[in-house]
Amino acid sequence: MTTTQARDAQAIRRPPPGQGQADPSVLRLLSVIATAGALANLGLMALRLVTAGQVDMNVGISGAFLATSLLVLWLLRNGHPRAAAQLLLWGGWSLNTAFVWMHGGVHNVNWTTFLVLISGAAWMLGQRTTLLMTGATAALYGLAAWAEGRGWVGTAVRDSELIVAFYFCIMFALAAAMGLAARHSYRLRIDRERRTSAELAEREFELRKFSQVIEQSPEGVLITDTRGRVEYANPAALSRLGRDADQALGADVRSLGAMNLDPDSHDAILQTLACGQAWRGELRGQHVDGSVRIEATRVSPLRQPDGGITHHVWLRQDITARREAEARLHHLARHDPVTGLPNRSQLEERLGQVLRQNRLQGRHAALVHLNIDRFKTVNEARGQAAGDALLHALGVRLSALAGSERLVARLGTDEFATLLPDLDADAAAAGHQAYAFASQMQDALLEPLTLDSAGDQVTVSASIGIALCPDGHGQETGSSEQGAAQVLRHATTALNQAKAHGGAQIAFFESAMGDAAEQRFRIDRDLRQALVEDQLRLYLQPQVDTSGRWTGAEALVRWQHPVQGLVSPGVFIPIAEESDLIVSLGRWVVTEAMRLIAEQARAGRSLPLSINLSPRQFRQPDFVTWMQQLLAEHAIDPHLLTLEITEGLVIGNVEQTIERMQALRALGLHFSIDDFGTGYSSLAYLKRLPISELKIDRSFIQDVTRRADDAALVETILSVASHMGLKVVAEGVEEPAQTQFLAARAEGVILQGYFYGRPGPAEEWLARWAADGSLPALPALPPRQPVRETMPAALVD
Template identity: 45%
Template sequence: MPPHSCGPLVLDVLLPAMTPARRFFAISLFALLTPAAGVFSAPPAQAGPKVPPSGVAEFTPFRNHGAAMLLLSPGDGRILDANAAATHFYGYPPERLIGRTLDELTAMDNEAIAGERALAQLESRSHLVLPQRLANGRVRAVEFYTSPLAGTTTAAGGPAQLAVLQDVEGLREAEARLAEYRLHTEEAILRNNREAVETQSRLRQALLAAVLIQALIIALLIANVANRRRITRALVHREEQLTALIDAMPDLVCFKDGNGRWRQVNAFAVRQLGLEGIDYHNCRNLELAERQPFHHDTFHACEATDEAAWQQRSVYRSEERIPSPDNPHSVFDVIKVPLFNPDGSRRGMVVIGRDITARKAADSEIERLAYFDPLTNLPNRRLLQDRIANAQAGARRSGRYGAILLVDLDYFKTLNEARGHEMGDRLLKAVAERLTGCLREADTVARFGGDEFVLLLPDLASHAGFAADMARSVAAKVRNAVALPYPMDDEDVVVAASIGVTLIPNGQATTIADLLKQAETAMYQAKEAGRDQVRFFEPEMQARVEARFALEGDLRHAVERGELQMYLQPQVDAEGQIQAAEALMRWQHPQRGLVPPSHFIPVAEETGLILELGEWAMRETCRLLARAEAAGTPIRMAVNVSPRQFHRSGFIRRVRDILAETGADPTRLTMEVTEGLVIDRIHQTVATMSELRALGVHFSIDDFGTGYSSLAYLKRLPINELKIDKTFIQDAPSDPNDAALIDTILAVAAHLRLNVVAEGVETREQADFLTRRAPMLYQGYLFGRPEPAEGLLERLAAQQVMNSASS
């Protein structure tokens, strides 16, 4: 008789002598330890459809069975199909299992496998014990039970082999004792059966004599009672042994009834859950949560997973945190098996939990060793390549550029040989810390090998030139940080770094290896240039970055060197009279000459120098306002305010200080802001503008109509003026669309009672077109180019003299 077929007979004999609680305990344990028995004891299935090589999708029991099952080819043992439990056990998706042979998954060579098969045949075993290599690299000992699947046909011509897998690790000792228990029980039953047969024989013989029959019956009754007593004592003893076995298990074991009441737990569970001295019998999870505050969260989580197992109506597996006083971070792999009555009602639940804290810690350490440098704890080459691939994919999706910086320490090998590897290792760790401190949270610094480090800077800018500028800035920051002295014992060690830079994406590099090679080439160029240098892979980009960097350096000193000048461009009325002026910054470089604002303003915005330049422009404009007022030629002047300057903390206080310092009339100061500025942080913008408006400052929306034009924000803002952008003015006389847009802007201004300035008026035709529509001020080359402030102030004074004479 196969070892798995005696279970029902044992239970029929043993259960009547047990108490209800003991009977529930034995049934639950038997259901847990022999989940696949029904598979091998079932009669052959009726002839059905042929099994295709790709699987048997129509066999629902095979698909949904909780035991791990494989369908094998009878010829070469190749896997034809695998159910969900098998793919979960191996950790491979079905397509990775199907088509492989069982030998490929077995962590034994062919000779060892043949030896195991011979041993199984010698021992008359119906199963093989083969170690299986899982997808995560672990090896698990597995029992294989195989049997031809009747009614199926494979491509090889024979029926498919059904293989049922049983993971035997941790259960072998329990199964051995259970087998011993079954063996002794079967012997007792056989003895009882033999005695019953002998009794029947004696009864037939006793029919010859009534007296003898009665005597024999009495004797048999006495013998039977004694025998039942012996069996009862044996069952009690076996039950005690089974309980001891469960208590000795190093796993958490718990049995609950259909209402979720705790019926029995083993000693390990009592210790782990802190149930010593607590009567847990017939208690539910939430009741135990109140009795054991330390495990309050544990029991609440257990309630949730219990219900999930009931709803799933099959084996439910999860990882749960079950703390103990010794380890508050213990993690358990918990398996919950719900049991149901024939009518579908809940019968009970078996819970087994194994402590996997050490295993998870080992997994984390393995991952750390696989992806991080053990000396510096930085990402290693393998993790770096993965992140570069992600950066490439992100750059393709977003259209934004990133950069790779290869940092090589100059003369490190010489220092390492002279001072020893111990000091070299300490220096490498110190350099790693400094490099990490130079980067954003989204950036990566990795140890590439030896004294080389790679910095990955994703998502820098949407324009390659700006991305190169930002990468150059980071490289300079890194070079300066590396060059600072490193205190080592009684001396300061100084090293330098040569840095090669390349951009992501790069049209010449499609692979990670190509990108790293480009950065390495640029790094060697830096070394050839004298070391302690930064070089870009592309020469033309290197030249552009250097020029921009030099421009930034000169710009940082432009204010203190007095190289900035304030130009004024007049704003006139329909009669050509100067009514206002816009203050425009110019940079008179001693070598470069007059640098256009389009060249240095973007650099100032990017580097933050716009704050200093903006404050200079505000102060210079207010100084000119006060000067014109003192000369008896008061005029309104407009000055541009950048978003960064406007939203800077303390902006209102700085304006007040400048007005007080220069003595300028705030009612003659107009701040020009863009539509993007007012839309960004609208509530803060309204508050700031309102406070400055209370001082008398006017506001003008510059380049109106080119950004986020919306009446919704216009009516909320305390503005005084709209400036029509020159792109609308240029073709307005001949383009009906531009004309319609200008009419719309003028209608909005009239409705909101706002003044209008037309910017970029260069021809008389444009001026006449505008004059016919509404009163406004005109600004453009037709009426005057930007000129030094002294020249415009002189023109203003002459205009006043002429007006006085004519009046």
């Protein structure tokens, strides 16, 4: 088909769905001509019937025109515009030819109809049909002229002027309609062309924009045909391939070495693309610069509107840095950053695996927990960098000692652990093996560790705790994870035991250690709950003079456990002193003691009390202010309260301790040195401290009548107190002979001990003292001066 034929074929056909519709103006024109033709011929038929009075050939031709027009309208209505146009134009041309040939040839007025039909063909059927119709009309005119000279053409019939006028009106109207339709169609086509041009320009801009994005993208983009031949490569792809455009374009994608395409990967890609799906994966290989790169790759089929696949698009993103970062994070999650050794998490995981294996094989394993003695000293003397160097050097030495079969891990700041996974099945033999290895570790530390390139060296010792698993006492655990955690706890308990013996020691975990640790944990937990649930009780132990007359009492704390009953202070006080619980416990005792003093004062009785203060409580920043507020709240006489402190409190920040004691002494409170003689007694400190009392420890009183050295010490303390004007309280008086000894050497000594009364609930003692009248009446006190005038401003504020 020629170009002209193609245009004619598309001039008035209904295109496939989605490809647009026929020109609406042409369809309207075809409908107008068919409708006008039908009406015109219907009118001509009527006029001719009226004029001629009979049905003749002219009426028949008009009827044929009418039928043709109606059939054209039917074809249009049923979606066959081209067939309708062909029928209208060529049918009209044929009928008009017959009419002209029968009536006058070239002298027939109906030649005007040919002009309208040719114009209609130009708009509705295209160039080829128009030229064909024009040529046929010209040939017909020549043939009619030639035939008319020979008399072969029928005589021209002169129609009435009305019919002629009606005919010409119809022709002029059709000619005007086609002209207007042509103009309207032309304008519509111009508008469509403008819109198309704008859309094309916009699409060109978008394509140019997308092209620049792809050109500047850091991701490599390749477009290949379905055979794998490269048709496009952006600069990023060319850079990674190490090729220029001329070398890459047209090359087989498999021939580009930097694509990292091994046969298996290429086959997997082809199979996925053959199914019409995109392939995603990672390709690893050597870059053109020699480095190993990892690329996230996606290969997608490029489809045409009809669904056919014509190309493949390769998107390649270099994710080497991301994968290396992930690997580093994974390594850091399981390794110590300073030494490079496995960390606690990896040790627990490996320990769990060993426990599972050994449970099946019936063998023992051991965890050897090492702590560097006095590591803090190295850090403080040499700095953190030297400390890190020491840890790294120690890790290297321990790893060399352990070998490849044993895991060495760093657990904390100065703690390491070595897992011995495959020891003897006999517990005793396994213990010997673990102890031998721990001894080797200590021997390895005898050689100095080098800290830096300058050769700076340091020698350290270590405490070591060993935990066997199973521990030799038949103890097993549930899951391997629980077992690993328990073994770690056991090793830590044994390590703490080794450190408690002075360091540089080796200790095995024993069940008693674990029981003690478990008990400490329970007491700590329950004691915190006791403070919340009011389980503490205030006890009093009387203090008397040498004649047995009551002079006061010491306030003590007891714990009434809801399940275990009364818990001994020797059990929970040491545990409280290891944590912040001792501060809360001390605050409770001081508050209860003041409440008790205030309660007796309201009853008109004087109740002097002594209270033990822990160093940690005394060193609280707000302790002085808190005591001042508490005294004001309870409105008690401060002289009735004596605070007992130990000599160890003074060691350290002496000036601050003395300043705080003076501030509290200014409030009216008294101070007593508790357990005097058992600590680092210093007469120089004693002279400077604002104290009013010394309390002799019970260890001296117990044997004062049987041991001359104890007697001499007690006499010395009594003499020192006498010369310094201090009161003396003797603890632990349990025998009459002890009372006689003390009374003979110091008339004013205060006695406290089981001989005069055991500690008991405060309510019971107060009821007894109130009943026998031994509680003295509260003396009238002078007005107290404001505290702020006698306290250092810094402490008050």
